[in-house]
Amino acid sequence: MSKFTRMKKITSIILIALIVLLAACGGGDKTSGDSEGSSDEPIKIGALYPFTGDLALLGQESFRGVELAVEEINANGGINGRQIEIVKGDAVDPDAAQSEANRLINQENISMIVGSYSSGISFAASEVAERNGALYWELGAVADNITDRGYKSILRTNPPASKFSAVHINFIKNVVTEKLGKGLNELKVAIAHEDSSYGTTIANEAVKLAEEEGINIVSVQTYASGSNDLSSVILNIKKEEPDVLIVVSYINDAIILSRQMNELSVDVPVFIGSGGGHTMVDFQKAVGELAENVLNVDFPQYEINREATPGMDEFIGAYKEKYGNEPSSGHSVTNYMGMKVVLDVLKETGGDLDPEKVREAAMNYKAEKGTTATGWGVEFDPETGQNIASEPYVTQWIDGKLLTVYPEEVAIEEPRINE
Structure with a gap:
């Protein structure tokens, strides 16, 4: 074999190896703009609530609303054929909220978190989200300073204090x-x-x-x-x-x-x-x-005008079927409504979790009062991320x-x- 032939053979082998390597690196069929996984992988969302400790009673009740909203959309095919997967973090207090938010973002590679029932927990966890370029959805905590900091990393569906x-x-x-x-x-x-x-x-x-x-x-x-x-x-x-x-x-x-x-x-x-x-x-x-x-x-409770709260009966039925009893407070339906807004916004992004794209979609998302299970409308203030169409009763x-x-x-x- 001539020297030229040997060199040509070696070059061909190197080219084939490079092609195989590139295919291995980029072989997944990814959803446009979604760096979180291939199109058949679940869409992972973090959920920070006090699941144990002194605040666990309403923390768990709040999370049940999130869980029911996710099960509902998954039963209907998910988003673009992808199932929603919730990754839980037990935020028993503000210190735990910070460490759990860090874990979800930096170890679990999660770019969007929902929570959290407690204002102290929400304030601490959303600080971590802001520093790390993640997006935080508050579905239940009420302190005004959560959305008064001018952060572009937080959106809140429920009314403030x-x-x-x-x-x-x-x-x-x-x-x-x-x-x-x-x-x-x-x-x-x-x-x-x-x-x-x-x-x-x-x-x-x-x-x-x-x-x-x-x-x-x-x-x-x-x-x-x-x-x-x-x-x-x-x-x-x-x-x-x-x-x-x-x-x-x-x-x-x-x-x-x-x-x-x-x-x-x-x-x-x-x-x-x-x-x-x-x-x-x-x-x-x-x-x-x-x-x-x-x-x-x-927040809205369950003895309420059903004409103003469409979807309330369906929520109560799903709650009783899954948990075997009536909801113990309005925190569950409040978080259910909030999580449905989150998922509706994700439908607009096609399941893309890029924080900037999700926030942009949220700013364009609108719902009239009297069209949700809580009776609230949805309109996010572009400066604060607060839903200005929600109110307590x-x-x-x-x-x-x-x-x-x-x-x-x-x-x-x-x-x-x-x-």
Whole structure:
């Protein structure tokens, strides 16, 4: 064999090897713009919730909404034939939220996360998403500062705490004054709240809005949500003899507050909770008749005008079939609605998880009020990523059921006020 022939043979072998190597590197049929895997691989989305620890009760209830929305779309073929796969992270507190968000993004190679129920968890996890170029969807935490930082890495489907406060004040202004026969400047309003960002944000905003309306805030009592004795808070409230008490509590402190108010013979004509513990079935079971007539400003609950919340019955049916019982709070349907928005937006990107493309699609996504299971519309503020078409409603425990009483378009019962 000549030298020229040998060189030609070696060159051919090298070319064949290069072709094989290039084919191995680029052989997957990838969806356009999707760097996460081939077209038949699942679309992986992170889910950060407190699955264990003190916040697990509502953390797990919130995640169930996400889980049901994902199962629904997967049963219908997924997105472009690809199934949605949820990768869970157990965020028991803000520190765990940071480490779990880092794990999901940098070890699991996930570029989009949903969460999280708790404002402290959401704030911490979304900071990690911002630093790492990932996208964070908040479906349940309410603190305003989550979306007030100007980040382009966060989108929130549920209303912020300031809207809870606005509903508190609007309800007092439009309903309570008439029921009690008093003017706004005659009312005495007290506030008691747990001291996390959840309670503090709602309380501070309520004080600000009340002052703008000329409502007299006679007392603001702050306490740690883990407290086992709230008697000093209650006695300070009793001393002021308020007409209205606004309370922001988680489940355990909500129960303690109701029981100790009864023990100390403190009866306020209008008691308004702010979601958290006061809308949970477990609260009513724990305190029994003490829950009667307690009002709540919160996410949509299940005794609500069905004409304004299409899809609510289907959600409840799917929940009962999977988990064997009724939903324990509105957190599950709120996260279900939010996750359906996430998945609708992903349909617009064809399953592409590129954060910039997903955010752009979200900005173009619109839904009218009265067209979702929560009754909310969808329109994202391009500056903050906040859904400005979502709002809390007022419910009330009446005859052992939590009925929607305000505003009129979603109400099924008139609010009952102790005159």
